[in-house]
Amino acid sequence: MEPIAKSYEPKEVERKWYDYWEREHLFRADPTSSKPAYAIVIPPPNVTGTLHMGHALNNTLQDILCRFKRMTGFNVLWQPGTDHAGIATQNVVEKDLAARGTDRHAVGREAFIERVWEWRSKYGGLILNQLKRLGCSCDWSRERFTMDEGLSRAVKEVFVRLYEEGLVYRGDYIINWCPRCHTALADLEVEHHEKESRLYHIRYPFESGAGHLVVATTRPETLLGDTAVAVNPEDARYAALGDRNVLLPVLNKPIPIIFDTYVDTEFGTGALKITPAHDPNDFEIGNTHQLERVKVIDENGMMNEMAGPYQGMDRFECREKIVQDLETLNLLEKIEPYQNAIGHCYRCKTMIEPLLSKQWFVRTAPLAQKAGEAVKSGKTRIYPANWEGVYFEWMDNIRDWCVSRQIWWGHRIPAWYCRACGEVHVAKQALQACTRCGDEDLIQETDVLDTWFSSALWPFSTLGWPDETAELKTFYPTAALVTGFDILFFWVARMMMMGIHFMGEIPFRDVYIHALVRDAEGKKMSKSKGNVIDPLEVMDQYGTDAFRFTLAALAAQGRDIKLSEDRILGYRHFVNKLWNAARFALMNMDTAGTEPAAAPPATLADRWILTRVAAVSEAVRQAIDTYQFNEAADLCYQFVWHEVCDWYLEMAKRHLYGKDPLHKQATAATIQTVLEASLKLLHPFMPFVTEEIWQRMPNTEGSIMTAPFPGAADFPSDDAALTEMDILMGVITGIRNIRGEMNIPPSKNVSVVVDASQKTHREILNRNMDPVRVLAKVDQASVGERVPKPDGSATVVFEQISVHVLLKGLIDFAEEKKRIKKGIQKLEKEWGTAGKKLANHGFLQKAPPEIVREVREKAETLSARLSKMKENLSLLEEIDA
């Protein structure tokens, strides 16, 4: 292996180790393993997709979980794959056709679908390769696609079974129609945007006699399809109307006035025009009153033959014209500005047209009830828990799911119609003949299923269902699902419903909902806003490990992530820090040898760092297990940088550079232990750099991926070392503080006199004066009891220890007095609050005893420190005087 470079260069390293992991089959799951199973199914990215920040975060978190679980002894399956993304993919290929001057209708259905498959085989793997760059440890040998043979079989099976159970039906309903995509959309696929709009007050003349009824509407063009006007039976204004008719303006068609409590007397004029074929509420009212349904707008958003003189006009054009005509007829009372939320297609942003149409639906209520219960009972837990409320809200108010789509790319609905008798057959395969009339002329339904129908089966369809496979047995239910909240309803809720219904068991035990990645201003990243940060560019610039670590460190629960490049830069520095720590360690292991020393590590630093690594390992395990990725990342960061590098390695240098071979070896062995542990702790976050270093280390075997994750039991813990080290750090920091404030250059050594009133403190310091000398740049040092403050010294007080730094000729008395006064002020404030508490009877009586004891001890320490500092101050003042 080539000599270790001064700074970490991610590019080649990343490719090298990813290839190695794949070559060694380290991502492979084993359905026959005796280890406990841990499975995650990937939220399948669209085949049309390219990696964006959302994917990067989502998959980084999953990879952290998978790598962590492998290292803690689980048989891990991370199931990868892609989604066929019906409308999105069809749009892409259609755009391509348009560029060639043709369209799908000219090409024909079969040839078109063939083209989509071609497109998919050419570009569909793009995002998966990008996931590999991110380091994702998916079991690629099990890659699935929602349209592949096995999954298509599962889709058919589910559809047919639901139909047989009466949970799938076909019927005439108002659906959301996208006139551009030419398909029905589920309620969820409609985005509502607040729009400046107008409320038109239109006069509907009475059929008989004079006068009119004024109706308020935002959509005057739909009046052509009105089949009634409704008022509230409680509304005194209209009580006398009886069963009169009004005349539909322009068309002069008589329509009845009906009474329905749905009508809000407060809104508009209290009279509501009813258009059952073009409004979901009107449709419902039309049903109860058995009104005729008159469709006046067609699938292209154009007025049809029922629209009389307006036939052939676009719906918006018609609106303008009809308003003009109403004005001419003196039937327009007024126009008010109005704001309302209007539905748009989530794919193409075209305004939705509610349209009466024959569609396939899934009856969701019975499925939703069980899916709700599974979370209520805690069988599936949602993290963070506040999403449970959102989940319940949706499950409790669920409406039937319109699953048919009038597009070509997708699972064609397995239903056949008999041309002769009209019988509908739902079956897994085409029938030879109609079972009712025996006719052989059967035609298959042309609609396909909503993309989310197949995604809803993902946790079991990918494992081989409906066959009873070893995979299903081992990995279902899966352990965790990691996803963004934006698809909580689209996907998570539906997987719950389908999983429980068909597997008889929840699809996953935990659902972890992570944040959305926004730009540095907190705006949603979008191409149109131009504020998109491309994860691939970030990886190029900063390295994948730094990027992944940033995402993890920012992934606090319950808050969106504002991604700023500063943070990524900061964590790149951390990667480099780790790299250099390893470089240092490796250089010294070379010279010290790597066999564990004969004598156990005896220095305070060794005992301390091993105790710390034990505690940190445990804390990191806990944090990852509870999805606190930011906590885990931060623990690693603080530990590696500020404990291992800043303190331990600095203290270890003395032995490494010293002449005692035994100490040298013991220290090298501890460094090896601590470095190995650090690498393993960081591996789930930074897979590449940790593997690179791991492979360079002596005495490591195989990949770090298969190394056991550190735990508390792996290291000797020694609580005394923690308190001793606290003392030592306090003294060193104190001296450094004085040096800094007094502007003593690092090249200049100082002498110190330590006055410690406690015997244990004196012992600790006497045993560890060498590290103090090195780390605080001290030449002469002595420790004593009740040592008088030397002339020309600056003093820092820590616990009950005074450290006098001799600064003959260097000291600026005014500065020193200022410094001490500042310190006294700070302490007095703290002492004040502690004293207040202790003077409070309520506190002494009601606070837990250990808290009271803590405060009391603190007050004592503070007061001892304070008196020492004041003593110092008065000494200084004497000298000054």
Add this chain to the structure above:
RNA sequence: AGGCGGGUAGCUCAGUGGGAGAGCAUCGGCCUUACAAGCCGGGGGUCACGGGUUCAAAUCCCGUUCCGCCUACCA
């Protein structure tokens, strides 16, 4: 309209009953043989505002305000 989340240092954010923290930025000192992508030290906060509960509140409750998001069939 309803619901949810947020307001903590200049910036980005942790912290959810007992010591206000991190990273970046900033200021001062350092080319100390792992690392200047570094080392040492300093400064900086009325924890949005008002009330309440509690011995004790950034943390729990109520209200106000600002920001963001989600859901919704008042035309």
